[in-house]
Each structure stands twice: as structure tokens, then as C-alpha cells.
Amino acid sequence: MPVNPNERSILGVPAFQTLAEAVDATGPFDMVDVFRRSELCLPHAQEAVAVGARCLWLQLGVVNWEAARIAADGGLSMVMDRCTAIEWRRLRVRR
Numbered sequence: 001m002p003v004n005p006n007e008r009s010i011l012g013v014p015a016f017q018t019l020a021e022a023v024d025a026t027g028p029f030d031m032v033d034v035f036r037r038s039e040l041c042l043p044h045a046q047e048a049v050a051v052g053a054r055c056l057w058l059q060l061g062v063v064n065w066e067a068a069r070i071a072a073d074g075g076l077s078m079v080m081d082r083c084t085a086i087e088w089r090r091l092r093v094r095r
Contacts, residue, residue, distance in 0.1 A: 019047040041067040049074030
């Protein structure tokens with residue numbers, strides 16, 4: 001589910017204003033995947049903890065140690081500087 005306060009839909013999928021709004025509409029998230037500049041990640045880490053996500057994933061090139069601390073302190077698994085698509089392909093090859 002895309003979350004972007006500036007968009008109503010992304011690639012034809014309805015976008016939500018906030019992560020909390022998305023959770024209210026669709027149910028809980030296992031992973032919050034963040035595509036933002038590193039310095040903009042703190043609020044997303046806080047939101048992920050607040051909605052009870054299980055993992056905060058910062059995409060390739062995105063590193064924010066304070067966001068990682070917030071996620072870890074909130075009980076979330078944390079991934080930084082990794083691309084979900086690359087990791088998915090890598091894991092599928094190993095099967």
C-alpha cells in the first residue's frame with residue numbers, strides 16, 4: 001500500500017495520507033518499506049513503531065542510525081541500505 005500525502009494513487013493503487021490511515025483501511029503491515037532520503041526517515045520509523053509493524057526497511061542508499069534505534073527500541077526488525085527486489089531475487093536463487 002503506498003503512503004504519500006501528496007498523491008491519491010500510485011500506479012493505479014490508492015495511496016494513503018499516513019501509515020496509520022493505511023493500517024486502519026487495510027490491516028496491519030509486516031514491513032514498512034521506506035523510499036526517502038536518509039535524513040527524512042525518523043518520522044517513518046516512529047510511525048512504523050506506532051502502528052505495530054514488524055520490520056522497517058530502508059531502501060538501497062538509505063541509512064539512518066537514529067531511525068534504526070527507534071525501530072529496534074520499538075521491537076521491529078531493521079534493514080538498511082538494501083533493495084527489496086534485489087534481496088528477493090537473491091533469496092529465490094538460493095532455493
